[in-house]
Amino acid sequence: MDTLAPEQLAVALRDLMDxxxxxxxxxxxxLRRRIVEHLGQDPAELPVLSRAVSSWERVNLQVxxxxxxxxxxxxxxxxxxxxxxxxxxxxxxxxxxxxxPRGMVIGGPGAGPQEHEAVQVGERTIICVSAxxxxxxxxxxxxxxxxxxxxxxxxxxxDLQLEVLAPTREPAEALIEDISAxxxxxxxxxxxxxxxxxxxxxxxxxxxxxxxxxxxxxxVLPEGLLERIERQTLGFAAxxxxxxxxxxxxxxxxxxxxxxxxxxxLTAMYLAGQMPERTVLILTGAGLHAIGSACxxxxxxxxxxxxxxxxxxxxxxxxxxxxxxxxxxxxxxxDGMQEDxxxxxxxxxxxxxxxxxxxxxxPGRVDLASELPIPDADxxxxxxxxxxxxxxxxxxxxxxxxxxxxxxxxxFIRELLRRAALLAGERSAGELIVDxxxxxxxxxxxxxxxxxxxxxxLGMN
Numbered sequence: 001m002d003t004l005a006p007e008q009l010a011v012a013l014r015d016l017m018d019x020x021x022x023x024x025x026x027x028x029x030x031l032r033r034r035i036v037e038h039l040g041q042d043p044a045e046l047p048v049l050s051r052a053v054s055s056w057e058r059v060n061l062q063v064x065x066x067x068x069x070x071x072x073x074x075x076x077x078x079x080x081x082x083x084x085x086x087x088x089x090x091x092x093x094x095x096x097x098x099x100x101p102r103g104m105v106i107g108g109p110g111a112g113p114q115e116h117e118a119v120q121v122g123e124r125t126i127i128c129v130s131a132x133x134x135x136x137x138x139x140x141x142x143x144x145x146x147x148x149x150x151x152x153x154x155x156x157x158x159d160l161q162l163e164v165l166a167p168t169r170e171p172a173e174a175l176i177e178d179i180s181a182x183x184x185x186x187x188x189x190x191x192x193x194x195x196x197x198x199x200x201x202x203x204x205x206x207x208x209x210x211x212x213x214x215x216x217x218x219x220v221l222p223e224g225l226l227e228r229i230e231r232q233t234l235g236f237a238a239x240x241x242x243x244x245x246x247x248x249x250x251x252x253x254x255x256x257x258x259x260x261x262x263x264x265x266l267t268a269m270y271l272a273g274q275m276p277e278r279t280v281l282i283l284t285g286a287g288l289h290a291i292g293s294a295c296x297x298x299x300x301x302x303x304x305x306x307x308x309x310x311x312x313x314x315x316x317x318x319x320x321x322x323x324x325x326x327x328x329x330x331x332x333x334x335d336g337m338q339e340d341x342x343x344x345x346x347x348x349x350x351x352x353x354x355x356x357x358x359x360x361x362x363p364g365r366v367d368l369a370s371e372l373p374i375p376d377a378d379x380x381x382x383x384x385x386x387x388x389x390x391x392x393x394x395x396x397x398x399x400x401x402x403x404x405x406x407x408x409x410x411x412f413i414r415e416l417l418r419r420a421a422l423l424a425g426e427r428s429a430g431e432l433i434v435d436x437x438x439x440x441x442x443x444x445x446x447x448x449x450x451x452x453x454x455x456x457x458l459g460m461n
Contacts, residue, residue, distance in 0.1 A: 064182035082112030122208035249339030258372035261411030397436035
């Protein structure tokens with residue numbers, strides 16, 4: 001046998017590699033092999049349907065999947081997916097036939113770890129699938145469900161993609177519809193108080209809040225005012241079915257305005273507590289930028305209430321500032337809400353004079369604008385009694401304090417009594433005895449000693 005020269009050996013090896021590129025079979029990717037075995041057919045040309053799921057709805061997707069997979073007669077296997085720098089292949093790529101040079105698979109992944117994320121919803125912890133495949137079977141029916149991060153996600157708030165692979169389009173469409181219906185019926189946010197946040201990436205967050213119980217007696221307003229507010233909110237809610245039947249619209253807008261500390265937020269909290277079955281969405285600060293998303297949630301979870309605090313931050317008078325995109329979004333949402341939808345808008349502001357007139361007065365957007373004023377003498381007396389509960393408050397000293405607190409807000413009077421209680425505790429042990437001397441000392445501390453800024457911050461005009 002002739003010995004090959006090195007040059008000839010190199011040529012032979014090159015030719016062998018060229019032949020291998022053309023003729024060697026591509027290796028079947030492990031996950032594709034699992035899908036083929038599960039479906040009993042080649043999935044390369046089967047239909048894949050998908051639905052985008054916002055990051056804040058991942059918990060609803062999870063409870064819907066749990067309910068769907070737990071239905072009688074349905075079995076499933078959960079398979080993790082390997083990732084490449086946090087990115088997971090979609091079902092269409094996983095189902096594609098293996099191909100590539102030298103028998104190697106282009107991007108053919110194997111099973112990976114089962115990825116989950118614990119999401120807190122109030123007192124409940126929900127373990128959510130971050131990425132993985134569900135191989136589902138029910139009788140003769142075979143389906144593949146994939147959950148993975150969306151390709152369109154931006155920033156740290158990663159949206160999800162729900163994908164379904166089935167032998168025909170109809171069962172895949174039915175599954176998407178079933179999951180969507182289960183997400184609505186099992187929505188974990190329904191009937192909750194939710195603080196709405198926003199992000200620079202356009203996403204929103206929903207955080208469950210527990211509001212303190214506010215009794216009706218804690219709302220000190222001029223005679224008849226609270227009754228009008230209750231009629232606009234609680235009354236409409238109680239009569240909603242009859243009003244709908246009579247062709248009356250039941251969406252409504254309430255504007256609470258007045259100086260700082262007069263009880264606008266407290267009143268909104270009281271209303272929320274009186275309608276425990278109603279979903280409440282609270283927007284304040286940066287959350288005001290999530291108006292559109294919050295209103296979509298309100299529509300989905302009606303009956304609901306959208307509370308926007310300090311709405312003047314987004315609805316400034318056009319004569320004073322350039323038009324705000326958020327203002328137009330708010331107006332459109334309030335005006336475009338279905339009339340038979342039981343949604344209440346409660347807007348609060350310290351600066352009604354700066355509000356866009358159309359927002360403050362036009363029917364269909366705000367139906368009742370109620371001023372919560374600085375309390376008069378009778379109101380201040382009632383507030384002193386309210387916030388004096390638990391203290392030994394000398395009744396003889398009340399009239400003088402009522403006169404001395406003219407122009408004070410409820411928030412100021414509440415802080416005054418708290419400061420007086422502290423001074424009484426420093427003076428002696430035992431019961432907190434608050435006399436005229438202590439009350440005057442507390443008043444001086446909040447007005448003179450604390451400076452005019454402290455007084456203004458607490459609502460002393």
